[in-house]
Amino acid sequence: MFKRICIVVLDSVGIGALPDAHEYGDVGAHTLGNIYAQRGKLEIPNLLSLGLGHIKDARLPVTGKPIASFGRLAAKTRAKDTTSGHWELAGLIMEPPFVTVTSFPEELLAKWLSRAADEGIIKPNQLNWLANRPASGTQIIDEYGEKHMKTGFPIVYTSADSVFQVAAHEEIIPIENQYRLCQLAREMLVGDYIIGRVIARPFLGEPGNFIRTKNRKDYAVPPVGETLLDALAAKGQTTHAIGKIDDIFSLQGIATSNHITNNTDGIKATIDALTNNKDATIIFTNLVDFDMHYGHRNDPEGYAKALEYFDKELPTIINALHDDDLLIITADHGCDPTTPGTDHSREYVPILAYGGKAVDLGTGDTFADVAATIYDALGHGTWPVGKSFYSLITKES
Numbered sequence: 001m002f003k004r005i006c007i008v009v010l011d012s013v014g015i016g017a018l019p020d021a022h023e024y025g026d027v028g029a030h031t032l033g034n035i036y037a038q039r040g041k042l043e044i045p046n047l048l049s050l051g052l053g054h055i056k057d058a059r060l061p062v063t064g065k066p067i068a069s070f071g072r073l074a075a076k077t078r079a080k081d082t083t084s085g086h087w088e089l090a091g092l093i094m095e096p097p098f099v100t101v102t103s104f105p106e107e108l109l110a111k112w113l114s115r116a117a118d119e120g121i122i123k124p125n126q127l128n129w130l131a132n133r134p135a136s137g138t139q140i141i142d143e144y145g146e147k148h149m150k151t152g153f154p155i156v157y158t159s160a161d162s163v164f165q166v167a168a169h170e171e172i173i174p175i176e177n178q179y180r181l182c183q184l185a186r187e188m189l190v191g192d193y194i195i196g197r198v199i200a201r202p203f204l205g206e207p208g209n210f211i212r213t214k215n216r217k218d219y220a221v222p223p224v225g226e227t228l229l230d231a232l233a234a235k236g237q238t239t240h241a242i243g244k245i246d247d248i249f250s251l252q253g254i255a256t257s258n259h260i261t262n263n264t265d266g267i268k269a270t271i272d273a274l275t276n277n278k279d280a281t282i283i284f285t286n287l288v289d290f291d292m293h294y295g296h297r298n299d300p301e302g303y304a305k306a307l308e309y310f311d312k313e314l315p316t317i318i319n320a321l322h323d324d325d326l327l328i329i330t331a332d333h334g335c336d337p338t339t340p341g342t343d344h345s346r347e348y349v350p351i352l353a354y355g356g357k358a359v360d361l362g363t364g365d366t367f368a369d370v371a372a373t374i375y376d377a378l379g380h381g382t383w384p385v386g387k388s389f390y391s392l393i394t395k396e397s
Contacts, residue, residue: 001394002326002355002377006274006283007370008317009086009245010310012291014334014347015072016057021346024080024160026334029345033059034338035300035307042304044311050329050352056363058350068354069393071361073330073369076385080344081161083196083220085332086248086286090227091371091383098162098196098221103132108188109156115184121177126152134159136296136342137201137212141167146207148172154181160343162196164189170202175215178202186219196221197247214261218247228371228383229253232281235380240277242269243286255280263289263306267313274320281378286332295335296342303337318354326355326377326393328370356393364389 014031021027028034032052036042036059044052051066052058077084079097087094109129116122128151130144135157141148144155148169155167164185168178182200189195198219203212223230229239230253238255243266246257256277258269270285277283287310294303321327334347351361351370368386375381376388 001324001379003324004281004283004322005326005328005374005377006270006317006321007089007285007328007330008270009089009284009286010290010329010331011082011286011288012295012333012335012344013307013331013350014336014345015055015331015350016059016348018074018346018348024346025341026080026336026339026345026347029334029336029339029347030059031295031303031334031336031345031347032350033057034336035304036060038300038338039304043308046311046314047307047329047352050354051358052350052352054360055350066358068352069357069359069361069389070353071351071364071389072348073351073364073367074348075333075346076366076368079162080333080346081163081196082291082332082344083162083248085349085367086245087223087227088367089330089332089370090229090249091231091368091375091385092223092225092227093366093368093385094224099192099194100160100162101158102134104156104158104164104193108193112181112185112188113154116181119180119184121180121184122154122173123152126154128153130155131157133157134343137165137167138297139342141201141203141210141212145169145203145210149207160341163199164195164197165199165201167201167203170204170213170215175202179217182217182219190221194221216261218244220248220250222250222252227253228374229282229284231375231380232378237281237378238279239282239284240273240280241284242266242273243288245284245286248286261288263287263310267310267317271313271316271320274317274325282374291335291344295337295344298337298339298342300337321355326353328353328374330367330370332367353389353393356395359392361389361392
């Protein structure tokens with residue numbers, strides 16, 4: 001059995017369109033394959049040595065004999081958002097999925113701002129909003145930032161993901177007031193309008209030179225059922241979260257967290273946890289830059305360089321593993337930067353498992369295979385959903 005498991009989620013690193021991708025407008029999506037095809041190269045020798053190129057329809061170079069188990073997983077949840085993707089990895093399939101919209105009802109927005117005015121979060125002359133449509137974050141502040149500064153109206157936008165995003169200049173609506181605006185929205189976006197995440201998207205600067213700050217904050221719905229993290233906590237085993245994992249799970253089932261906001265710090269925090277954290281059973285990392293900085297901004301070159309940076313640091317992560325550790329590298333959805341849209345894409349996600357035997361895991365029916373495997377590998381038996389591949393990779397006779 002393994003004593004400690006490290007899960008690294010390469011946020012949005014999909015590996016090919018799912019059979020139902022046409023229902024989501026994602027025919028032809030293949031985050032890894034399309035980046036490689038467009039760029040003509042992808043210098044990721046360590047990921048390839050683990051077996052990334054051996055995954056079915058990876059569209060990447062196949063090099064040598066893999067040193068890790070490899071495969072791909074399909075999403076069972078009928079969605080392509082961050083929250084449900086992570087929940088499914090942790091063994092919780094949401095049915096029905098979160099609501100997605102192209103705009104929010106005006107009566108809901110009016111009620112939201114009225115509550116904010118009653119609390120003194122905004123002024124009576126700010127009882128209106130801007131945008132209220134799908135858009136990328138940088139695009140929306142470039143388009144509406146100047147008007148926002150003149151009127152004080154918050155910018156509201158969404159995407160194909162289940163999100164309610166609020167962008168505001170920190171000198172127009174102070175950051176704590178922005179956070180409270182998002183908390184009020186979170187309280188309201190339930191029931192028929194259950195949205196996966198409410199996100200504060202603060203920015204600074206002047207028209208023509210707006211810059212989003214590091215003060216982003218996510219407000220997720222608490223998991224709607226038991227996750228692997230909850231089950232392990234009940235057994236006295238702890239999870240250490242790195243990155244936005246704490247937000248995604250609303251700290252539920254999480255003992256400690258390190259809320260870093262970029263890949264560089266996330267990789268360092270993961271190495272530090274593997275080296276120094278003797279108490280955590282699960283080290284659960286989300287590396288957000290692939291999605292946030294490159295997928296949503298249609299930047300395949302930046303995406304490729306971020307993959308190459310992770311690959312360069314991967315040996316250090318592996319060297320920090322103990323003999324009875326298991327490293328699982330996977331993703332939560334796709335976000336193909338080579339396609340016209342800026343939204344997530346409905347894709348398979350890769351899975352690489354290092355620490356046991358190196359076998360072909362094929363194609364799993366659900367991301368929950370990760371939870372099932374971990375629960376099994378820690379000696380707890382069968383998880384309610386998903387299929388464990390522990391017996392395939394264990395070195396025990």
